[in-house]
Amino acid sequence: ELKVEQNPLFLSMQEGKNYTIYCNYSTTSDRLYWYRQDPGKSLESLFVLLSNGAVKQEGRLMASLDTKARLSTLHITAAVHDLSATYFCAVGNFGNEKLTFGTGTRLTIIP
Amino acid sequence: DAGVIQSPRHEVTEMGQEVTLRCKPISGHDYLFWYRQTMMRGLELLIYFNNNVPIDDSGMPEDRFSAKMPNASFSTLKIQPSEPRDSAVYFCASSEAGTSYEQYFGPGTRLTVT
Numbered sequence: 047e048l049k050v051e052q053n054p055l056f057l058s059m060q061e062g063k064n065y066t067i068y069c070n071y072s073t074t075s076d077r078l079y080w081y082r083q084d085p086g087k088s089l090e091s092l093f094v095l096l097s098n099g100a101v102k103q104e105g106r107l108m109a110s111l112d113t114k115a116r117l118s119t120l121h122i123t124a125a126v127h128d129l130s131a132t133y134f135c136a137v138g139n140f141g142n143e144k145l146t147f148g149t150g151t152r153l154t155i156i157p
Numbered sequence: 158d159a160g161v162i163q164s165p166r167h168e169v170t171e172m173g174q175e176v177t178l179r180c181k182p183i184s185g186h187d188y189l190f191w192y193r194q195t196m197m198r199g200l201e202l203l204i205y206f207n208n209n210v211p212i213d214d215s216g217m218p219e220d221r222f223s224a225k226m227p228n229a230s231f232s233t234l235k236i237q238p239s240e241p242r243d244s245a246v247y248f249c250a251s252s253e254a255g256t257s258y259e260q261y262f263g264p265g266t267r268l269t270v271t
Contacts, residue, residue, distance in 0.1 A: 077258060088248065089200075089262040096257060134200070136260075143188050143258050144213065147200045 048073050050137050052148035060156050062124050067151045069118040069135035077138030078118045079145065080109050082131045089134065093120075122153075130155045159183075161263035163249050169269045175237040178266045181230055182251030190260060191224055191234050192248040200248075206232065207254075239270045 049072040059065050069078070077096055081089040093102045095111035095118060102109050106129065108121045118135055132152045136145040162181040170176055182189045190205040204214040209226045217224070221240070226232040236243055246267050250260040 079259065081262075088264050089250075091259055091261065094257045094259050138258060142213075143207070143252065143254075144202060144205065145190075145260060146202075149199050 048075070048137060048139055048146045050135060050146050050148040052133075052135055052151050054151060055149060056152050056154075058154045058156055059122075059125050061126055064124065065122050067120040067122075067133055067135075067153070069120070069137075069148055071116050071118075071137045071146075073116075075113070075116075075137045075139065078111050079136040079138075080118070080120055081134045081136060083134065083150070084131050092133075125155045127155045127157060129153060161249055161251055161261055163247075163263040163266050165266060166264060167267045167269075169271065170239055171271055172240055173238045174270075175235065176239045176243075176268060176270075178234040178247050178249075178268070180232045180234070180249030180263060182232070182249070183253075183261055184230070185253060186251035186261075187254040188252045188258075188260075189226060189232050190250040190252075191232070192250065192262075193245045194248060194265075195245045203234070236268075239268075241270045244268055244270050 051070045053068050080092040082092050083089050093109040098113040100111045106123045111118045132150045134150045135148045164179045191203040194200045203216045204224045206226045224234045246265045248265045249263045252258050252260045
C-alpha cells in the first residue's frame with residue numbers, strides 16, 4: 047500500500063525567509079503532484095512532476111522530484127504572506143489513476 | 158471552461174435524512190473522483206469512475222454511501238441515512254486520460270449532519 051508522508055505538518059516562517067517542505071512516499075511511482083489549499087477553499091494544482099530529476103518553478107515556489115529516493119521537495123524562496131496556505135503532495139499509484147495524498151503542511155507566513 | 162461544478166455548496170441536514178451531492182466534471186475528462194476531507198482523516202478517496210464505470214470503490218466507508226455516474230457529464234454521491242460522523246467537505250475531481258492525469262478539483266460541498 048502506497049503511503050505518503052509530509053513534513054513538517056505545521057510551519058511558521060517569517061517573511062523573506064527560505065524553507066523546504068518534504069514529501070516521502072513508500073513505493074515506486076511515476077507521478078507526483080503538489081496542490082495548494084486556502085482555508086475553506088478547494089485544492090489548486092501547483093506542479094506536476096513526471097520524471098526523475100524534474101524541477102518546476104513558479105514564482106517563489108520550486109518543486110523537485112527524486113524517484114530513486116522517493117522524495118519530492120517544495121522549496122519556498124523569500125516567503126511572502128500570500129503563500130500562507132496548506133500544501134499537499136499527492137503521488138500517483140503505479141498502474142492506475144488513483145492519487146494518494148499526504149497529510150498536508152500548513153504554512154503560515156508571519157510578517 | 159467552467160471547471161468542475163458541484164452542488165450544493167453547503168448542505169445542512171438532520172441525522173437519518175438522505176443527502177445527494179452532485180458533480181459535473183470538466184467536459185472531455187474520462188475520470189471522475191469523489192473525495193472526503195475532514196480534520197481527523199485528511200483527504201480520502203471514496204470512489205472513482207472511468208468512462209462512467211466505477212473502477213475502485215474501496216474507499217466508500219459503508220453501505221450507506223453510494224455513487225453513480227449515469228453519463229459523462231454527471232455524477233452523484235448519495236448518503237442514506239446520514240449520520241453526524243458524515244459531516245465533512247466532499248470534493249469531486251476529474252482528469253483526462255493520456256495526459257499527466259492531473260486532477261482538477263471542484264469547489265466542494267460542505268455537509269453538516271446534525
